[in-house]
Amino acid sequence: MTDLIKLSAADLGGLLADGSVSSVEVTRAHLDHIAAVDTDLHAFLHVAADAALATADRVDARRAAGERLGLLAGVPIAIKDVLATRDMPSTAGSKILEGWIPPYDATVVKRLRDAHLIPLGKTNMDEFAMGSSTEHSAYGPTRNPWDQERIPGGSGGGSAAAVAAFEAPIALGSDTGGSIRQPAAVTGSVGVKPTYGGVSRYGAIALASSLDQVGPVSRTVYDAALLHDVIGGHDPLDSTSLTDPWPSMAAAARAGLADGALKGIRIGVVKELHGDGFQAGVKQRFTETLALLAAAGAEITEVSAPNFEYSVAAYYLILPAEASSNLARFDSVRFGLRENPTDGPVTIERVMAATRDAGFGPEVKRRIILGTYALSTGYYDAYYGSAQKVRTLIQRDFDAAFEKVDLLVSPSAPTTAFKFGEKLADPMAMYLNDITTIPANLAGIPGMSLPMGLAPEDGLPVGLQVMAPAKQDARLYTFGAAVEQLLETHWGHTLLSRAPALAPLEMFASEEGVL
C-alpha cells in the first residue's frame, strides 16, 4: 500500500473522496509517524491523538452517509501553537501560557474544522513567535529533519519540520517577519505569507498586529493553495481583514501547470536581496533557478529597492513596540501563569511583575524592553515614528518595482539552516537573518518560499522567495506551481524525497513488508 504519509494533501483528499482510504487510516498513519519520530524532532508541543481519530471517524461517517465534503475533508493538519484552539493548549511557545486552553477557536481554526480537516496537534515555535530558530521556545527547540544538529527555522520551525518530516501533510503558520517563509526555506518545504488582511488574525496570539499574518505550510504549492482557500477571506472579527472577493488560489496554482505558463512573465530580481552576505550555495542555486526561468520564457530584470537596507532596523522598532503593548495582557489576572513574589508584600503590581519575570523568556523580555523604550515620550518620533516613515518608503520601493515587473524574487534566506547555538548569543546576527523576508511584512504584500535545491557545500535546502503586489496572492500560486514543476522536472524528483529518513524502525517495517 502507498505510504500515506508521503502523499500530498491534494492526493490524500482524492483518495478520501473516492473511498480508497478512510480519514481514520490517514490520521492514524500520521499519528504513528509522529509517535515514531517526534521524540527526537520535537515539532509538536501537543499531539491530540484521540481527538484527531474521533474527528476522523466522524468525517468518515459523514462521507459514508453520502455527504459531499470539501477537497481537504479528512486530511490531517498541524496547527502552530500561536493559534487559539478550544480543545488544545495554546501556549505560543511560552511558559506564561503553559496549559492554557482558550475558550474559543481562532477564525482560521474554525474554518479548518468547518472544512472537516483533522487537527493533529499544536506545533512548536519561538516564544510568541520571536525568533528564527525555535531556540527561543520555552519548551525546547525543534530539530531540522535534514540535519538534527541544525535549526528548522523560526518562529514556525515546528510546522515546517512537521511537514518536511511527513508528520503532517499541511500545517498552519504565522508570519510576522518571515516565520512561515524562512522555516520553509531551511526545511525544503513550501510556505506562504498572504497579503496582510487576506487571512483573519482573530485568535492568533498577537506578536506585532500590523505585521502578523496567518498562512499555509505544505510540501507542494498546490497544497498551500488548497489550504489558503480554506482559511482565507473576510472575517468581521478582524477589523484589518480585507473585504475583497478572492479568486481560488487552487485554480491559480493549477493554471501554473499549463504549458508556457512562465512565458513572458516579468520577474524582478531585487538587487539588495542577494549577493554580499549570502551563502555561496544559496547564490548558486538562485542563479541557476533564474537561468531555468529565463530558458522557460520568463523575462528577468534586476530592480533596485534602495530603502530595503533600513528594513531590519525599522522592523525591529515596529515589532517590539507593538509587541510590548500586545504582551501587556499577560498579567496573571485572567488566565495563564500566576507567580507570587518570593518575599515582600503580595500586591497586584508585584504579582504581575513576578509572573512576567517568571513566565517570559529572555528574548521576549528583550523585545518588550526595546518596544517600551521606543514608544516612550521623547523617543517616539525618533524611533517608532521614523520606523513608520521607513515603512512607507519600503512600500514605495515595492510600488515602483511592481510598475516594471509582475513578481519579485530573491533567496528566501541568506543561508541554509544554521547550527543550534550559532546565533543565540548574538541577537543582531539572528535579526539580520530575516533581511530577505521582512520587507514583504512591512509592505503588507504576499510572499512565498518554495524549494530551489540543495546548497552544494552542505547539502541543505535553499528556498526561493517570490513576492507579488498586495492582493495578488493568486499570481504567487500560478508562478510558484510553474517554478515547482520546472525545478522538479529538471531534478527528476521532489526535493523532500532527498531528505534523510528519520525513523529506522519505520524503514525496517517497510523493508519487512517488501521482503
Added chain:
Amino acid sequence: MKKAELMDFDKALELYEPVLGFEVHVELNTKTKMFCGCANEFGQGANTNTCPTCLGLPGGLPQVNRKAIESSIRLGLALGCDIAETSRFARKNYFYPDTAKNFQTSQYDEPIAFNGSLTIELESGRQVTVEIERAHMEDDAGKLTHKGGATGRIQGADYSLVDYNRGGVPLVEIVTQMIEGGEADSPEIGKTYVAAIREIVKALGVSNARMEEGNVRCDANVSLRPRGSNILGTRTETKNVNSLRSVERAVRYEIQRQAALLSAGGTITQETRHWHEDTGRTSAGRPKSDADDYRYFPEPDLVPVAPSREWVEELRATLPEPPAARRKRLQAAWGLANLEFQDVVNSDLLDAVEATVAAGATPQAARKWWTGEVARLANVAGVAADSLVRPHQLAALIELVEAGTLTDRLARQVLEGVIAGEGTPLEVVESRGLAVVSDDGPLIAAIDEALASQPDVLAKIRDGKVQAAGAVIGAVMKAMRGQADAARVRELVLERAGTAE
C-alpha cells in the same frame, strides 16, 4: 494626617484667580460594547457579558461599533465641534487589573471631534462660553471591588474582585480648554457646564445620562494663580465627581484648600484627588505629572475611522434643538414665571410637560400637576415622575377638571386610579363613580335636607349672614361624597334659603 485647612472663599478669590478645566466621560447607551458584540448592560452576574476581546484574552481583536461612532459624531456636532475627516484609535498603555488588555483603546492625536464650544447661562444671567478642545472615543474599564479593607479602597484590602461587564463599554470623553475668568462663579460654572452636557446627551438620546449610575462622570481640574501673575498654578484633578452639586462643592473646596496651602507658603502637588460626598472634602489620590508616559501609539488592530461628509451632514440633520434654546422657547411659549419654569426643569419634567401641553392641557395646569401631585406620588413610590403616568392621560385628566367634571380632589383620586392601571381618566371616573354631580335635582334634595336639619343656620342666612352658608355647603358636599361643584352648591343654598321664606 493633618486636616486640610480651608481659606474663606471670598478671601481666596481676593488673592487668587481660579483656572478650571473639565473632563466629562459620557457612557453611551449602545446595545453592544465599543469593540465587541457583548451586551452593554449590567445587572446579570459578574463577567457574564464578556468575550475574548473584552476580556483581553490572547488572540482577541477589536471591531468598532458603528452606532458608537454615530453617537460620538452627533455629540461632537451638538457641542459645535468639527468632525475629523479621518480619526484614529490609539492605545494608552498602563497596567491596571480593571483594564483587561492593560491598555485602554482611546484616541490621542486624531480625535473624532474637536474645536467646539458650549455657552452656558448662570443663575445670575451671566453667559459663559466654555471652549471644547476635543471629544474622543474610548472603552471603559471593568469594575474592581476591594474586599476586606476598611475603606473599600485597594490599600489594605485582603483581595479584590474584577467584573469586566463594564469593560469595553463605549465612552466619549469631552475635554474643555482652560476656563479662565470664572472668578466667584467658578463652582457654579462647573455645575452648570456638567448639567448642560448631561442635558445635551439626554436630548440626543446617546446616553442614559444618569450621573448617579456613572453614565456621566466628571473630572474637575482646578488650579489657582496669584493675582497679577500670568503663570498658571499647579493643578489637581478631582476624579469621578458624580452629581451636579458635588461638582460645585468640589470646585469650591479645591479653591479654598489650595488657597490655604499656597498662602501658607506651601505648594500644590500635581495629583488626582478623590471626592468624598459624605465629608464634602477631597483627599490625595495618585501623583500625576505631565511626564506620565502612556506610550500612546496608533491602534494597529483597527483601521482609521473616516466618516464621510455626507454621513456627518445626515447626522447633523438629526440633531435636536439645543436644550438651552429649547428652554428659552418653551418658557416664553408657556408664559411661566422663572421659578415655576425652573421647578419643571430641575424636576426633569420638561419633556413631560411639553408632551402634556401638546396633548391639549394648558401649560400652567400641566406644570402644576406634574410638579405637584405626580411628583409627590413618584417621590412616595421612589420612581421618576414621568414613569408614573403618560402625558396624554394627564392631559385628559386636566381636561376633565377644566370642564368641571372633576374637582381637584376628585381628580387626585382619578390619578391614583390611572396610576394603578385602572384605565384612562374617563374610565376611572366611570368605574369609580367619581364625576361631579352636575344635575341640580340631587343637590337640591340634599340642600333642603341640610337646611331643614339646621334651622339656626337657615335663620342666619335669611338675616343676611351669607358666610353662615358654609356649614350647609360642607354638609351637602359631605352628603355628596365630594362629588359636587362647591360653587354651584353655594349658589343653590342661597337660592333655596331664599325660596324657603
